[in-house]
Amino acid sequence: MHAMPTHQMPAPAMPAAAMPTSAELFAPIARDLEAVERVLRQTLDSRQPGVARLVSHLAHYRGKRLRPALLLLTAKACGGVSPAHHTLAAVVEMIHTATLVHDDVLDDAAVRRHASTINAGWGNQASILLGDWLFTHAFHLAASVDARACRLIGATTNRLCAGELHQICERGNLDLGEDAYFDIIDGKTAELTACCCRLGALYAGAAEAMIERVANYGRCLGVAFQIADDLLDLIGEERAAGKSLGTDLHQQKLTLPIIWHLAQAPAERAGRVRQLLESPGNHKREKLAPELEADGAVAYARGRAEEFAARAAAELAWLPPSPCQAILEQLTDRVVHRDC
């Protein structure tokens, strides 16, 4: 209870830029995020040199810790952060990392966040096993909280894997509809962001109705995020994104602008895009992106992302005003306007 301010933050020497960095944005939960890092370090510590080497390479996979931040911000906005929140924030980050490691095998990706992927450096075998190792460590860590956390996280990862499997099964299906697309991204992305917010609120002692509201915030935010992420794969800059782009097209995974275009564009133009998607070769992005920007397909997808971001923001009206509630609101804007 006696907080000792051993590390006081100095005032920034430069005025903050128009768009704050993640670290600036997450300042009110900075200490909690540090606590999560400690849990992660303890949990992922391995005596085996081979395993330790792989785990240390995972530092390159480290992103903005969006999912732990969502969990902690929701917790703080709903009442307060407890040690269970730190543990669960580490759990969701480990699950997310496990899916990234396996995704890189699925996508045969060589680069992630400006660094070589595990599969590029150590091969697919090590990647598959490291992903499994991360999954099981996440579940074991969740079990240190209670059975309810295990049930929620288990149900979420079930849905997550089902979404990924659904996507794989639909690869190459050029007749994929919007409903199927939304089902896929709801599973592979939004289910986990919804779970983060649910766990944050639940373990802060929020009422049932509030928990459902913040979970729906997380779900809508996740959908908006994934539509924007898919747009990035289509029209983003590889240098800013820090990874290979165009993989969805290369693998014939249809995303929202393509689905819209194939359904809405005049038959002749849609036929040309269909032909391009079916053709071999690796430069589909360069040819398709201008076409989809010109005919409004990109604008349509961006509009849908904004629509989901607005639905997410609307759910926040149910939370009492607070710095963390305000950050959750800012996130709805950030996830759709990002370049990495």
Added chain:
Amino acid sequence: MHAMPTHQMPAPAMPAAAMPTSAELFAPIARDLEAVERVLRQTLDSRQPGVARLVSHLAHYRGKRLRPALLLLTAKACGGVSPAHHTLAAVVEMIHTATLVHDDVLDDAAVRRHASTINAGWGNQASILLGDWLFTHAFHLAASVDARACRLIGATTNRLCAGELHQICERGNLDLGEDAYFDIIDGKTAELTACCCRLGALYAGAAEAMIERVANYGRCLGVAFQIADDLLDLIGEERAAGKSLGTDLHQQKLTLPIIWHLAQAPAERAGRVRQLLESPGNHKREKLAPELEADGAVAYARGRAEEFAARAAAELAWLPPSPCQAILEQLTDRVVHRDC
């Protein structure tokens, strides 16, 4: 309490063979194994046609249900089988199946149990995701029991994945020692069989000392099983095994006979084997097996398997005599004398 014998087993028309089949051996737990199948069917049921197709192919992966049987036999030998045992037996089988699906990707295996593997039929991507899907469904199902089950199963799968990672990291290391080999198989195989027996005894209300004894039975049985399995890969018949053999050699994964040979054989002969292991090409098994049989390496490995089987059997002396205790004892003999 009023058992209605709607399906009476007819007396066998033929005298039983010297070696009973698994179904005959497991007759005292036949109804419990059926209950486990029902849990598996309910848990793995998917509305998604793509996922359902993959899951239905898993029927080909179905083996002798050794791990569920171990759990149920231990439960019955320690007091009695409860619904929690049926659930947990389904959990351990799902974990085992997940590792098989991922192992087949790791080994690039085309055939398992006389059928094509998931990766051969649907590609590595579907295999990786299906394995993940099985893992998460196993954890979610475990969470329907209690947090203790989640902790035990989480700890076991942590060790299992660490064992598999250890093995991958040591691929190609021709100086691998026996200690490292035993650490690998203890992790990748024996930890799960130990867990089966522990769960069986624990949820039957056995005393702590008894639980440790039966867990050690399971561990020694698993080590014996894996040494025998590795021998099968070296000198077994592909037709009986129902899968590609020689994969350990092909992937430079050292197993006990090779480790013994490289350490014990005269320098010139050991050098020849070393050279063969390092050479490219796919016919190492045909060349190596006679060499290792002739110089006693195979006999040494078989002797170690028998030693662990005897240690497993010794732990059973702590259980009260019962039909299930007798079956557990028979299993110690079966795991080392098998051809598939």
